Each structure stands twice: as structure tokens, then as C-alpha cells.
Amino acid sequence: MNTFEIAFRLKNKIVGIAGCGGLGSNCAVALARVGVGTLIIADFDIISEANLNRQYYFFDQIGFKKVFMLKENIGRINPKIKVITLDVRLLPVNIPSVFAGCDVIVEAFDLADQKEMLLESLQINLPEIPVVAGLGMAGWGMNNIIHHRKMDNIHICGDEISEICPDLPPLAPRVGIVANMQANTVLELLLNKEQK
Amino acid sequence: MQIILNNNQEEIPGDLITVAELLKFKNFTFKMLITKINGVLVQKSDYESAAIRDGDVVNVLHLISGG
Numbered sequence: 001m002n003t004f005e006i007a008f009r010l011k012n013k014i015v016g017i018a019g020c021g022g023l024g025s026n027c028a029v030a031l032a033r034v035g036v037g038t039l040i041i042a043d044f045d046i047i048s049e050a051n052l053n054r055q056y057y058f059f060d061q062i063g064f065k066k067v068f069m070l071k072e073n074i075g076r077i078n079p080k081i082k083v084i085t086l087d088v089r090l091l092p093v094n095i096p097s098v099f100a101g102c103d104v105i106v107e108a109f110d111l112a113d114q115k116e117m118l119l120e121s122l123q124i125n126l127p128e129i130p131v132v133a134g135l136g137m138a139g140w141g142m143n144n145i146i147h148h149r150k151m152d153n154i155h156i157c158g159d160e161i162s163e164i165c166p167d168l169p170p171l172a173p174r175v176g177i178v179a180n181m182q183a184n185t186v187l188e189l190l191l192n193k194e195q196k
Numbered sequence: 197m198q199i200i201l202n203n204n205q206e207e208i209p210g211d212l213i214t215v216a217e218l219l220k221f222k223n224f225t226f227k228m229l230i231t232k233i234n235g236v237l238v239q240k241s242d243y244e245s246a247a248i249r250d251g252d253v254v255n256v257l258h259l260i261s262g263g
Contacts, residue, residue, distance in 0.1 A: 024263070115261075119257075
């Protein structure tokens, strides 16, 4: 499949991204670059200086809402991508309606309890939609333990052991690896399904 | 009884165990989990009552912070 065929297949696809931090912003940009037609991005947070060590934002965007700045950044990369922004806190009450029309959903939250809430809500309400979760990407080095595996329709990307803490912060290289691994898994799901 | 737990064959005493009992038996101390029996999610509120029987395929995913 050449680049144009890939873009043709992807332009009608819809990918939901829950969280626009380190995983979500980098994953969204990768999906926009390859031409996934519609991205639904949800986050309620604003950009802080501490985010810039890994998240796809710029110094002059500090203080602005992540969803709106991510839409702006994606627009500068590929203005043909439709970006639907949701400046909301995702909760069990709104998760099903936000992501109901998606082909694939990316779990890009920060905290474990939020990941649990999202995955549980998706498995109850939208169990037919594959989810790509990021689990374990704090620190540096340790390339060889980052992996992908499948648990039913939940795809897990990460090392599954490196939890963030003050001595093991999330940093651009490993977060970027996992975010791009999630985007790569999304592509695999979208393109392979289409080929059948 | 025999179950498949996270892709491994496991011998579990008795012929029925709840999710809560299995987590204790296996010493799974993580607070944040996604648990499935035969591909179907078990909600956290049902851990005390959800029964695992011989031959069931159980997956327990440990959730950790970072993103």
C-alpha cells in the first residue's frame, strides 16, 4: 500500500483520544500526519511549563487549553484533518456519547484511577470498539521492555511496570515511544481491518 | 480446578472462586485493575460476587500512572 492508498483508506476513519497530555498529544499528531480523517480529542486541562518536557505544545501556548492548542498544532501540520475538541472532564456519564462513533479509542490518561474509570466505562458501554491503552512509560532507557500485547479488544502499549513518581518522571523519549506505539497500533487496526 | 490466568495455566483450590478471593490468593495488591472473565468485564463493584469456575479464562490488567 503506498502513501496515497493509506491516506485514502484513513480519511474516513474516526479515532477518539481520551486525554491530550504526553500520550494523547503525540499520538494525535502521529495520526494526523498519516491522514486519519477525524480525531475526537478530549481533555479539560491547560498547558503548563512542566508539560513541555514531553507534550506536543509550545512555550507560547502555556496557560491555554490543551484541546484547542492541539487542534491548532494539528492544523499547522495537516489542515485537512477534522479535529473535534471536547473541553470536558471525561466521566462515566459522558464517555459513551463522546466515543460512540469511533473506529478506535486511544486511552491517554495520566492517573491509574482515571485509566481504570475510562477502560471500565468503555468495556461496559462500547465493548465492540478496540481501545489502545498506554501503560508504563516513566523514566529513561529500558527500550527493550516496552512492548505491545492484546487482552481481548484492549491493546496495551508500554512496559507495564514503570509508574511515574518523583524519581521517575515521564520524559519525552519514552512517552513519545509509547504514544507512537499507540498510534502504530491504531494504524494496524484501521488498515488491516479495511483489507479484509 | 484449572483456570487460565493472564495466559498461564493455574491450579486453584476448590471448584469456584470469586474475583476478590482470586486477587487475594494471587497476592495481586494493585488497587487499579481491569478484570475480565472469558472476555467479559467484571465491574469492580462485582468483585465480591463474580464467580470463576473450572476452565475459565481470566485476565487481570494492572493499571499504573503515567501518560
